[in-house]
Amino acid sequence: MTKFSISELDTVLYHRPESLEDYPFHFCPGCGHGIVFRLIAEIVDELNIKERAVCVACVGCSVNSYHYFNFDGLESAHGRAPAVATAIKRCHPHLVPFTYQGDGDLAAIGTAEIVHACARGENITTIFVNNAVYGMTGGQMAPTTLVGMYSTSTPGGRKPSLSGYPIRVCEMLSTLDGTAYVARVSVHNPAAVRKTKQAIKLAFRTQLANLGMSLVEVLSPCPVNWRLEPVKALEWLVKHMLPQYPLGEFKVIEAVAALKKGDRLCTKK
């Protein structure tokens, strides 16, 4: 086999983003987290904010976030990332803190913190990864687990009479006046991944323009805890999660819409 060094090739088409460390992800095969991390790193590079970005990690599968990114990062207690990010932003308004939270972290133990960060209109960004289970602890019922869905703590499937109904986070938070941009996206196919990137980028730009709270929910597969092969997991996500969690933008305040419009004009040129 012939070996090429990069310098011998004309163009590098695909490379590791500057903002992503050469540090192995510890995610299971077929997990969606790795895609989201890469997208964030690409966006931080593109917006040229590596020296201002701060990742506030949560507790769960993304607990090691600060090791993956090549910029400042810190741990937060389970569910409290929005409080930690609030303080960082208030103390240093030039920084660009974002929280990276799972569904258990954000939608169960951390509901108070995310609701009030949104209500206060904190100028921070939240990336909320929804895979409908507690991944790190082994697949227990999450606040986003679907009705009828198997988990290790809903042996016969989630029964509303026993454990209630899943929470639609975007719909709920978009009712709060402090949110500027709220969108739900998914990583089940390349086209969806592209849209995810657009949404996350707009969320960061919302913060950079000081427009208020921005939140992007990303539907993401968890094949191991769903007990499905990776490809089947993607099919399951489309079939079962999309009807419960419709994709789209739930809140785009006028000023954010103007940012978006500017983008389209640029693309046309």
Add this chain to the structure above:
Amino acid sequence: MSKKTLMAGNIAIAEGAILAGCQAYFGYPITPQNEILEHMSKRMPEEGRVFVQTESELAAINMVYGAAAAGCRAMTSTSSPGFSLEQEGISYMSGAELPGVIVNVMRGGPGLGNIGGAQGDYFQSAKGGGHGDYRVINLAPASVQEMMDLTMLAFELADKYRNPVVVLADGFLGQAMEPVVMREPVTELPSKPWAITGALGRAKNIINSFEMDPVNFPPRVKLLLRKFKKMRRNEVRYEGLNLGDASLVIVAYGSASRSALTAMKMARQEGIPVGLLRPITLFPFPYEALSNLAQRINDFLVAELSSGQFIEDVKLAVGLDKRVALVNQYGGVPLLAEEILEAIEKMIKQPVGG
């Protein structure tokens, strides 16, 4: 003589924090410390500093965590039930080596208890309180002046050791009005190259308390233990009064020590040679000072506003062969000097071994 200002204990804490260069305050309303939150809501913005009224004490302590991680002098204030909620965050701060000041103006408990002053948080404050192997310096003021001075010292010690520091006051002191000598503001804050300030012109900074592999965790704990050892060596503070000729020593802190002071004076008027040892730091506890006293004194009377918590450390210090009696109130009721005097008289009358 320096000019004195008449001030309530809670206000002295707030002004002490501002003088110490507190850059960010986060708090949630709870009696009997609301004056701190209210005062800060006005003063912090005046000074161009950060103030947030939070949705809970959980949010408050985690905002202190965030602000401390961002290199700022940060504080929250609360009272007992709120302090219980903050224990998780304090453990995280100690584990992640973050400085910060937590003021606990204690009230009656357990449960919702009441809004009267008490000292029932001794265990959860002086012994750590949250999960895991950690300690926090506890400073216990006994006057409005000390509310200011120890709050200022708390910021200094927090930065010195990169560890949270608790100012452990109580509801009686919080509401008490006394003249206070205003201190000079701190103008130079320590540099914090480890802080989260954006990776501009340096490698990235990480702040965490987590190690995936258990093998990597003991070295981290050892690092903390070395700090706690240093605190024990360098930061013990206490006040001793009339110890030279004393045959009985009252041991008390905070507002209980004020009743004890009066009781001591009353006893001396009756010709009973009583002394007073008042710990100012509850961690590190003045074990050595007490143990030295125990070489020549047999009787110790512990006065506390809790049901026999503080006395455990006194017993540990003086040894099992000494008489250690308890006089106390709990649940939000003050301890009167007369009650302490009565306990002194009872102890003196009782023969050793009887």
